[in-house]
Amino acid sequence: MAERASQRRNVFHTNFLTPPIVKEAMLALEKFADTKAVAQGGYPQAERCRISVGHPDVMTSNPDVVAALSISGNFRLESCSHGDFLGAILGTGITREKVGDILLQGERGAQVLVDPELVDYLISTLEKVGKVGVSCTQIPLLALEYEPPRTNSFKTVESSLRVDALASAGFKISRTKLASLISSGDVRVNWTPTTKNGVTLKSGDVVSVSGMGRLKIGEIVTTRKGKYAVELIRYL
16 A cells, blocks of 8 residues: 555555554554554544554545444433444444444433445434434534543552563563463454463553453563563553
8 A cells, every 4th residue: 555655646545444453554654654544443542443554645534434433322221332333333344353342321322433435324224223213313523422441540660561470560460360361362462362361561561351451561670680660551
């Protein structure tokens, strides 16, 4: 895409990508001096994003590649999960790559980020989520209701930066328990499953454990005794 964008002086867009792919792609695109790349998911904390790549002379502003929809209905008696909303959208024939994040709103329904080309189709096609009849309308991105993640930050001193050491300290469980979770595939580093206890972490890495949430590695300082003082940021 970057090569085509540079040669044709045009702008190209991906579908919605998962966090690890967005991260790897943006790092790879930094190597192209004559292209500009931007990742957009509709709001600052979006996980699933689309990447736009273009020649700097052409891409002077961020392209309009993400649209927001409000899916409303009476969910007081029939609460629906993230999976219910996603299943209803995919049930209309849309592929997962065309759908971004889904922001649940409890009794009111949900707000969904999608490819702008699918807005009219979903408005006319999506009629039910679970057993609840719904109406679907487009809303401005500024109308999205999202909350910045709540976090709790603390420090630990460890003899290594291995995932089993830092994650056990961050989630406050034994290294034996953490090692068991790793071997069973329940631990991810930067959204990619890891099966090795000895994976070394660095600042900015995100560790997630099924059923326990996410942990971000903050500042790392080497102590005089050769150990590591690590800031751990736990998402609540």
